[in-house]
Amino acid sequence: MLAELLRLLPPEPAHGCALALARLAPPRPVRERPRLTTSLAGLALPHPVGLAAGFDKNALAFAGLLRLGFAFVEVGTVTPRPQPGNPPPRLFRLVEDRALINRMGFNNEGLEAVAARLARRDRGRGVVGANLGVNRDSPDPLADYLLGVEKLARLADYLVVNVSSPNTPGLREWQRPERLAPLLGALARARDACAGPGRKPPLLLKIAPDLDERAEAELVEVALETRIDGLVVANTTTARPPSLRSPHRSEAGGLSGDPLFAPSTAALRRVAARTRGRLALLGVGGIDSAERAYAKIRAGARAVQLYTGLVYEGPGLVRRILDGLERLLDRDGFANLADAVGADLETPDG
Numbered sequence: 001m002l003a004e005l006l007r008l009l010p011p012e013p014a015h016g017c018a019l020a021l022a023r024l025a026p027p028r029p030v031r032e033r034p035r036l037t038t039s040l041a042g043l044a045l046p047h048p049v050g051l052a053a054g055f056d057k058n059a060l061a062f063a064g065l066l067r068l069g070f071a072f073v074e075v076g077t078v079t080p081r082p083q084p085g086n087p088p089p090r091l092f093r094l095v096e097d098r099a100l101i102n103r104m105g106f107n108n109e110g111l112e113a114v115a116a117r118l119a120r121r122d123r124g125r126g127v128v129g130a131n132l133g134v135n136r137d138s139p140d141p142l143a144d145y146l147l148g149v150e151k152l153a154r155l156a157d158y159l160v161v162n163v164s165s166p167n168t169p170g171l172r173e174w175q176r177p178e179r180l181a182p183l184l185g186a187l188a189r190a191r192d193a194c195a196g197p198g199r200k201p202p203l204l205l206k207i208a209p210d211l212d213e214r215a216e217a218e219l220v221e222v223a224l225e226t227r228i229d230g231l232v233v234a235n236t237t238t239a240r241p242p243s244l245r246s247p248h249r250s251e252a253g254g255l256s257g258d259p260l261f262a263p264s265t266a267a268l269r270r271v272a273a274r275t276r277g278r279l280a281l282l283g284v285g286g287i288d289s290a291e292r293a294y295a296k297i298r299a300g301a302r303a304v305q306l307y308t309g310l311v312y313e314g315p316g317l318v319r320r321i322l323d324g325l326e327r328l329l330d331r332d333g334f335a336n337l338a339d340a341v342g343a344d345l346e347t348p349d350g
């Protein structure tokens with residue numbers, strides 16, 4: 001209902017309204033779901049469904065979004081300095097395809113504003129991660145990422161290094177091993193140095209679904225060697241499957257939603273088979289039902305995130321996924337969600 005109403009507005013104003021409404025979400029008694037508890041690199045989560053990066057870029061609404069039922073919210077992508085992003089139009093609904101294309105280009109208010117908002121939060125209430133990027137005109141991207149870690153290591157519950165947005169020229173080049181290894185090494189050291197006592201926020205890397213298998217394998221090796229904690233699989237795709245029907249299908253940018261489900265889940269499964277439990281995996285891309293969330297979990301994800309599904313299904317989607325997950329665990333004879341993690345892999349990683 002709400003999702004349909006908001007879709008009467010152009011995409012960006014609709015997003016602004018959704019954020020404003022989320023901030024007003026009233027506190028609701030949360031039903032405990034002991035079978036669905038999970039953890040991500042040591043971070044305890046009440047259930048596996050989180051909100052993906054890009055929805056609350058400026059950390060304005062995470063408290064309300066947690067009240068809507070998400071187990072965790074990833075704010076950002078945030079860059080050191082505020083920047084306007086690309087000129088509009090830059091967000092397109094592909095309604096016929098249950099998809100979006102965006103080329104927002106990291107529009108955000110910058111690290112100071114986001115840090116100030118995170119500093120005021122009640123840490124007892126839900127898990128908030130921060131997704132870190134670089135300014136479009138940055139002369140030194142490594143320094144940008146480092147600044148993000150330094151500013152937010154004490155304020156966020158986990159950190160994500162975003163080297164996979166298709167909308168900042170050159171950013172995806174940081175996925176190449178010769179660049180990625182020093183980057184992740186430096187960021188892991190900065191995280192260790194800046195974290196408060198007893199609180200070391202897990203450091204994850206968000207990857208594109210468009211890597212060829214060799215590049216993906218090399219990236220996983222670097223992630224394992226540099227001892228980061230996990231991978232977020234995946235960001236939006238620059239591919240345009242021939243099945244797309246919407247008039248907006250040729251817009252430049254990253255495609256998300258239904259058409260991303262199959263390729264992002266295939267990437268997750270490959271990465272899970274390579275890492276076999278040594279990295280925490282967060283599954284993202286095209287989740288709009290319990291079945292799809294469950295497929296990501298069976299493919300090796302300890303938790304999942306969604307964005308486009310919220311646009312088409314509205315906030316009731318989270319509860320429907322959780323109810324459905326409990327039914328699917330019953331159907332397959334799993335006592336707990338943790339038992340289903342990686343069940344589709346040849347060597348389950350439990």
Ligand SMILES: Cc1cc2nc3c(=O)[nH]c(=O)nc-3n(C[C@H](O)[C@H](O)[C@H](O)COP(=O)(O)O)c2cc1C
Nearest residue numbers: 052053054077102234235256257285286306307308
């Ligand atoms: C409008 C929009 C903005 C996004 N902005 C970001 C971002 O700033 N940083 C990021 O890591 N991912 C961003 N994403 C990607 C999502 O976090 C997610 O990886 C992707 O949309 C796939 O999930 P979905 O199919 O559930 O939407 C954005 C996605 C959309 C649709």
